[in-house]
Amino acid sequence: WRRRSRRRTWRARSSPTSTPTARSPTRAPSPPIKRLRAFHIIESTVRHGVVPPQDITREAWVLTDEAKGYAAGGSREVHLVAAIPPEGASRAALKEEFGDVVFDIARKAAAKNKWIRFERGIVLRTVEDTTDEMQELLKRVENGEVVPDLIKELKRRKLVTKEKVIWYSLKKGPEFVVKRKTLATDVTREHLKSGDWKDLEFKDYNYEAQGQPIAIGYSQPLLEVREAIQNIFLEMGFSEMPTNMFVESSFWNFDALFQPQQHPARDSHDTFFLKAPATTTQLPDDYLEKVKQVHQSGGYGSKGYGYDWKRDEAEKNLLRTHTTAVSARMLYKLAQEEHFAPNS
Amino acid sequence: CLSKPPLSAFTSSGSPAVLARLPGSRVPPPANNTAPQPPLAMPTVSVGRDRLFAALGRVYTQDEFEALCFDFGIELDDVTTEKAIIRKEKHLEEDVEADGDDEVIYKIEVAANRYDLLCLEGLARSLRIFTGSEATPIFKIASIPRGSMLQMHVRPQTSQIRPYVVCAVLRGVTFAEVRYNSFIDLQDKLHQNICRKRTLVAIGTHDLDTLQGPFSYEALPPQEINFIPLKQEQTFRADALMDFYRSDMKLKKFLHIIENSPVYPVIYDSNRTVLSLPPIINGAHSAITLKTRNVFIECTATDLTKANIVLNTMVAMFSEYCENKFEVEPVEVVSHDGSTAIYPDLSCYKMEVSLSDIVGPIGISLDETQVISLLNKMQLQADLCSSNREPCISVSVPPTRSDVLHARDLAEDVAIAYGYNNVPKSKPKSMTIGGRQPLNRFSDKIRAEVARAGYMEVLTFVLTSHEENFDMLNRTDDGNKAVIIANPRTSEFEVVRSSLMSCLLKTLKHNIDHPRPIKIFEVGDVVSLDTSRDVGASNNRRLAALYCNSNSGFEEIMGLVDRIVKIVRAPHINFGQTYYVPSSEPEFFTKRQCKIVMSDGKQVGYLGIVHAEVLRKFGIPDPCTFVEIDIEALL
Numbered sequence: 016w017r018r019r020s021r022r023r024t025w026r027a028r029s030s031p032t033s034t035p036t037a038r039s040p041t042r043a044p045s046p047p048i049k050r051l052r053a054f055h056i057i058e059s060t061v062r063h064g065v066v067p068p069q070d071i072t073r074e075a076w077v078l079t080d081e082a083k084g085y086a087a088g089g090s091r092e093v094h095l096v097a098a099i100p101p102e103g104a105s106r107a108a109l110k111e112e113f114g115d116v117v118f119d120i121a122r123k124a125a126a127k128n129k130w131i132r133f134e135r136g137i138v139l140r141t142v143e144d145t146t147d148e149m150q151e152l153l154k155r156v157e158n159g160e161v162v163p164d165l166i167k168e169l170k171r172r173k174l175v176t177k178e179k180v181i182w183y184s185l186k187k188g189p190e191f192v193v194k195r196k197t198l199a200t201d202v203t204r205e206h207l208k209s210g211d212w213k214d215l216e217f218k219d220y221n222y223e224a225q226g227q228p229i230a231i232g233y234s235q236p237l238l239e240v241r242e243a244i245q246n247i248f249l250e251m252g253f254s255e256m257p258t259n260m261f262v263e264s265s266f267w268n269f270d271a272l273f274q275p276q277q278h279p280a281r282d283s284h285d286t287f288f289l290k291a292p293a294t295t296t297q298l299p300d301d302y303l304e305k306v307k308q309v310h311q312s313g314g315y316g317s318k319g320y321g322y323d324w325k326r327d328e329a330e331k332n333l334l335r336t337h338t339t340a341v342s343a344r345m346l347y348k349l350a351q352e353e354h355f356a357p358n359s
Numbered sequence: 360c361l362s363k364p365p366l367s368a369f370t371s372s373g374s375p376a377v378l379a380r381l382p383g384s385r386v387p388p389p390a391n392n393t394a395p396q397p398p399l400a401m402p403t404v405s406v407g408r409d410r411l412f413a414a415l416g417r418v419y420t421q422d423e424f425e426a427l428c429f430d431f432g433i434e435l436d437d438v439t440t441e442k443a444i445i446r447k448e449k450h451l452e453e454d455v456e457a458d459g460d461d462e463v464i465y466k467i468e469v470a471a472n473r474y475d476l477l478c479l480e481g482l483a484r485s486l487r488i489f490t491g492s493e494a495t496p497i498f499k500i501a502s503i504p505r506g507s508m509l510q511m512h513v514r515p516q517t518s519q520i521r522p523y524v525v526c527a528v529l530r531g532v533t534f535a536e537v538r539y540n541s542f543i544d545l546q547d548k549l550h551q552n553i554c555r556k557r558t559l560v561a562i563g564t565h566d567l568d569t570l571q572g573p574f575s576y577e578a579l580p581p582q583e584i585n586f587i588p589l590k591q592e593q594t595f596r597a598d599a600l601m602d603f604y605r606s607d608m609k610l611k612k613f614l615h616i617i618e619n620s621p622v623y624p625v626i627y628d629s630n631r632t633v634l635s636l637p638p639i640i641n642g643a644h645s646a647i648t649l650k651t652r653n654v655f656i657e658c659t660a661t662d663l664t665k666a667n668i669v670l671n672t673m674v675a676m677f678s679e680y681c682e683n684k685f686e687v688e689p690v691e692v693v694s695h696d697g698s699t700a701i702y703p704d705l706s707c708y709k710m711e712v713s714l715s716d717i718v719g720p721i722g723i724s725l726d727e728t729q730v731i732s733l734l735n736k737m738q739l740q741a742d743l744c745s746s747n748r749e750p751c752i753s754v755s756v757p758p759t760r761s762d763v764l765h766a767r768d769l770a771e772d773v774a775i776a777y778g779y780n781n782v783p784k785s786k787p788k789s790m791t792i793g794g795r796q797p798l799n800r801f802s803d804k805i806r807a808e809v810a811r812a813g814y815m816e817v818l819t820f821v822l823t824s825h826e827e828n829f830d831m832l833n834r835t836d837d838g839n840k841a842v843i844i845a846n847p848r849t850s851e852f853e854v855v856r857s858s859l860m861s862c863l864l865k866t867l868k869h870n871i872d873h874p875r876p877i878k879i880f881e882v883g884d885v886v887s888l889d890t891s892r893d894v895g896a897s898n899n900r901r902l903a904a905l906y907c908n909s910n911s912g913f914e915e916i917m918g919l920v921d922r923i924v925k926i927v928r929a930p931h932i933n934f935g936q937t938y939y940v941p942s943s944e945p946e947f948f949t950k951r952q953c954k955i956v957m958s959d960g961k962q963v964g965y966l967g968i969v970h971a972e973v974l975r976k977f978g979i980p981d982p983c984t985f986v987e988i989d990i991e992a993l994l
Contacts, residue, residue: 232810232878235818242803245795252791255799261821261855261886262842262896277555277662283846287822290845291838292888292895317765318708321664332894334844334855357789 057183068183075159075178076166082153082174090149095121096130096140103139120172124149256341264295266329268340270306271347275320276328280336287334294330302347303329401468402552403436406479408463410537414483416492428467431489432775433476437466474553474672475738475759478545481676488738489776495738495757498675498705501530501688508691508701509572511626511657515695516578520617521624521637523663524576525670525702526690528567529654531682539649542677549669557613560660560669561638563626565645567653570628576659578622586633587643597623597636604639613638624659655690670703671758707740707755712766714750720767721774723782727752733776739769798900801994805902806882808926812919814880814904819862821884822852827861831976833945842886842896855886855896859903859987860946864969864977867907871979876908876915882990903987911968911982913951920955920966920986927993933958946973947985955988964988 048056057068078086085091091113098104098112110118122138125131128148132141156162156175169175198218199206206212245255269281279285303326305314313319335341349355412418419427425435440461469476476482487493511526534542546562554560584597595603601618604610616638617623626634633642637659647654656673660666674687681687689701718725725733727743727750734741734752738760744751756763763769774782810816822844829836842855856862859881866879882902889897904919906912917939924934935958942954942965952967966986974983 230813232813233815234806234810235816237818238806238816249793249795251787252793254791254794255796257796257798259796259798259884259898259900260892260894261884261898262894264894277559279555287847287852288845290843292842293845295894297893313764316767319764322662332896357791 057185060185066186066188068185071182071184073180073182075180076156076161076169076175077178078153078157079174079176082169083157085150085174086153086157089147090124090153091117091121092124092128092130092149093145093147095125096142096145099131099138099140101140103134103137105137109138256338256345258338258341260341261334262289262292262332263335263340264298264329265331265333266295266298266303266306267343268333268335268337270310270324270329271302271343272339273306273309275310275322276324277322286336289332289334292332294327295332296330298329299347401434402471402477402548403466403468404477404479404482404548405464405466406482407537408438408465411465411479411483414479415486415490424465427486427490430775430778431486432470433482434468435465436468439464439466470762471552472762474549474668474761475675477548477552477672478541478676480541480679481672481759484679485738489736491736495735495740496679496685498678498758499683499686500701500703500705501683501686503688505691508689509655510574511690511692512573512575513692513694514575514577516622517576517624519622520578520620521659521661523660523666524626524657524692525660525663525666526574526655526657526692527670527674527703528688528690529656529674529678529681530686530688531652532654532677532680534647534649534651534680536649538677538680539647542647545673545676549672553665553669557638558616559662560658560666562669562673563635563637563641563657563659564647564673565634565641565655565657566647566651567655568651569645570632570634570655571630573629574634574657575627576624576657577627578620578624580621581623584623584625584633584636586636588636588640589643589646591643597625600636600639610639626657626659667702667704668758668761671705671761674703674705675757675759703758705758707757708763710754710756710763710766710769711744712752712754712769714752716766717752717770717773720770721777721782722785723774723777725773725777726750730773733773734769736776737772739763739772798991798994802882802900802990804926805923805990806880808922809880809882809902809904809919812878812922814878814919817863817866817879817881819859819866819881819883820851821856821886823854823856823861824850825853826850827865828854828857831864831973832858832860833970833973839888842888857885857887859883859885859901860985861977863903863905863985864973864979864983867905867983868978871981875981876906876912878904878906878915880904899989900991901987902990903985905983905985907979907981907983909981911951912984913968916966916984916986920964920988923988923993924955932993942967946970955986957992961992963992 060068095109095113095118098109106118109122112118113121122131128145130140130142130145131138133139152162152165152169153174156166156169162169166175199215200218202212202215206215249255265281269278270276274280306329307324307326308314308319309317310320310324311322421435421438428435440463442461444464467482469482476485484493484496488495509526509528511524513524517524542564546564549560549562550557554562581597581601585594587594588600601614604614624637626637628634628645632644634645634655634657635641637657645655654677656670658666658670658673660669678685678687687703687705689703691699691701693699714725714727714730717730730752731741731743734754738757740755740757742753742755744753754769763772806816825836825841825843828834828841841857844853844855847853863879863881867877870877880903882900884898884900886896886898888895891897902923904916906915924938928934938955938957939953940956940962941950942952943949944952944965944967947967947970953965954962955964955966956962964987966984969979969983969985974980
């Protein structure tokens with residue numbers, strides 16, 4: 016006889032077909048199981064072809080512990096009366112026997128039933144025997160009988176509490192099987208080898224879950240853009256120039272491109288000049304002379320800039336400020352060829 | 360490195376570059392206090408809108424005016440008012456009362472080599488000629504007999520400091536306040552622009568009626584020069600004047616041009632009145648006022664060509680206010696060796712160009728008449744050429760167009776006048792076969808291979824600090840390795856990287872919270888001193904990779920190297936059975952580092968577990984293995 020705890024305990028029916036009645040709730044199987052676990056067990060029955068459970072909520076009046084005591088051994092007022100000798104007993108004596116509280120309650124109840132009367136401080140019986148109606152009543156309630164008119168009194172005397180019980184009704188569905196079937200999550204080599212794959216049934220797959228993250232490498236996005244741009248030129252028939260030389264002389268970077276020597280672009284604000292290596296002394300002399308002439312006094316259709324061009328300005332090294340410096344070198348190189356023609 | 364987005368330097372500051380950057384990643388401010396204004400910005404001219412439209416002879420909507428600017432090749436940059444400008448300068452709030460009026464001001468950006476567009480007069484005139492409502496003016500030199508010309512005598516000492524001077528006179532001008540302001544502003548713009556902040560040329564303008572010619576251009580010790588400078592009441596000696604101006608916001612930046620010279624340039628009239636102390640300040644005596652009628656202009660310079668351009672621009676712009684419009688009175692400059700020259704030299708530069716040389720480079724077909732009319736719109740006086748078999752055009756380039764040097768410049772102006780958007784597009788006429796540089800093609804293959812191995816590619820700065828390049832890697836600088844920058848803006852740009860190691864370690868540091876393992880790589884150039892090359896340095900293409908995890912990943916990196924060695928094997932690239940030779944470099948742990956060598960013993964790379972000291976300096980808490988390979992050697 017299990018203590019009813021505050022927590023709801025679920026009861027699983029032993030027979031799947033019968034429905035619960037108020038009269039005959041069956042005991043829960045032992046050892047007792049926690050609610051959540053029981054719920055999972057019930058849910059899992061669904062997989063075995065059991066129709067999803069309906070829940071039925073019942074409310075019932077149950078006896079308090081105190082009341083159970085009375086149901087079993089008789090009510091207090093009966094005991095009280097039984098304890099009164101024919102000549103009566105003093106209040107004090109009875110109080111001593113039953114305790115103040117119990118005496119009070121029993122006295123009230125007995126008085127109500129007109130089983131006792133008081134005479135000069137003595138409590139006397141009025142009846143010879145008592146029928147323990149209370150005990151009868153409690154037993155009836157314990158058995159599940161509903162007694163709407165008397166329930167109020169019992170409630171008042173704190174002999175009953177309302178208990179809510181939720182029942183689950185399980186029924187066999189069309190795919191009901193007794194033996195538990197394991198669903199597969201994956202196909203394995205063993206399945207194929209043994210031929211078990213023919214009996215495989217798959218668990219439902221959750222397509223909404225993310226796939227397994229994979230380890231990958233990455234290309235740098237700017238370099239992908241660079242590649243796209245390179246392809247545009249390659250597809251048009253352009254040949255790539257070698258630009259893998261960051262250090263350049265002012266000659267190729269500026270002078271050969273006719274940027275005057277006092278031009279603001281050659282300021283230290285805008286150009287990284289170098290401490291090491293500081294200068295380029297090897298420059299094509301005849302070409303340099305021509306460049307100098309054009310800066311100073313023009314030529315090749317140009318008026319020139321009309322200033323004094325200095326070689327040591329041209330010798331200053333810097334970090335290339337534009338790839339046009341490479342174009343200048345390439346053009347010079349092409350001009351050395353015997354025969355100038357498109358590259359094909 | 361699973362499903363997370365790629366490693367980036369989306370650093371805490373939010374800067375979007377996928378490069379390794381420093382913490383708090385704004386570009387750090389320059390180390391020295393040089394002017395922040397970028398010198399290559401297109402000059403901007405501020406003109407009052409209504410004055411401009413009055414000068415143009417019609418009113419435009421802003422859209423119409425923008426379209427006109429666009430066609431001409433200039434740009435309306437900003438529309439504001441003088442009040443708004445002053446408010447901005449003084450950082451005042453919107454509703455606070457500020458000086459200045461509500462006259463709408465247009466800020467127009469012009470090309471840096473168009474000195475004739477730097478003031479309202481020149482801008483309006485060019486636009487009127489462009490729209491056809493006016494013809495290009497012909498500038499005249501007033502016919503003054505040689506003996507009666509004003510003279511400027513040049514003393515020999517000036518060649519020590521500022522050798523050249525050119526002069527001109529504008530007779531009978533009427534200066535209203537706006538014209539006067541325009542006159543001053545143009546001098547400022549020219550000083551900023553072609554004069555390179557007065558170092559090449561300095562302009563001085565004077566009220567001729569307060570002076571007595573002939574003038575002399577001399578260079579004297581500062582103690583011998585005394586005068587009352589503009590806006591002052593008392594006389595200053597020139598050396599004391601230098602000190603006086605040291606706190607003047609506007610003038611202090613010009614002092615360096617002469618202050619250390621034993622002699623300062625100075626211009627006197629025949630009464631020893633100081634006209635000016637170039638390039639610093641004019642004398643108060645000859646200051647121009649709104650009442651001035653005759654203007655004397657002198658330009659002293661270290662570059663005679665530019666001095667002439669500047670003088671020509673001044674007179675071309677403002678001679679329209681002379682009594683005889685567009686007429687300029689000449690001045691004779693007498694040199695100390697006796698030679699003389701007459702200025703201004705307003706002669707036109709004559710060019711004869713074939714029609715095909717003009718329209719050919721553009722790719723349009725026009726006949727001579729059409730080209731002539733287009734050139735005329737751009738102030739380039741053009742005519743049919745009498746000579747030659749093929750069609751030819753003779754062009755007279757006025758002094759306002761000193762930017763025209765070559766037939767190509769004529770072609771450019773024709774294209775602008777024609778309208779760039781009207782030039783038809785076409786495909787190249789000759790077929791060529793393109794191609795890549797072998798090293799670049801090879802690099803791309805290597806990059807793809809390493810990415811396939813699950814590494815993330817990064818792109819880091821080529822410039823770095825000396826410390827990162829050496830000390831932080833436990834490497835020493837013997838002075839023969841790195842290319843060093845002479846004028847670094849910040850310590851971040853002191854040297855060109857000699858190795859990719861610091862770059863990858865720095866990138867790792869800034870992405871240290873990324874899930875493990877962190878695998879990054881880069882294929883890029885490093886630069887070293889190299890006496891075999893004409894410039895004295897050369898690039899070297901390298902592959903570098905870095906692995907970081909709670910374990911060092913030494914075998915992982917070796918696995919990557921094995922893969923590289925395998926794929927580059929070629930008849931001329933030989934690796935033996937083993938290609939690792941133990942090494943003992945300070946940047947790695949001992950016994951966990953080696954060189955990578957080819958079968959002939961040539962070292963092509965190295966790898967190792969990064970030393971704890973190096974990790975500490977870079978601020979990396981987890982072990983790492985690093986490899987660097989010279990891929991040019993594997994080509």
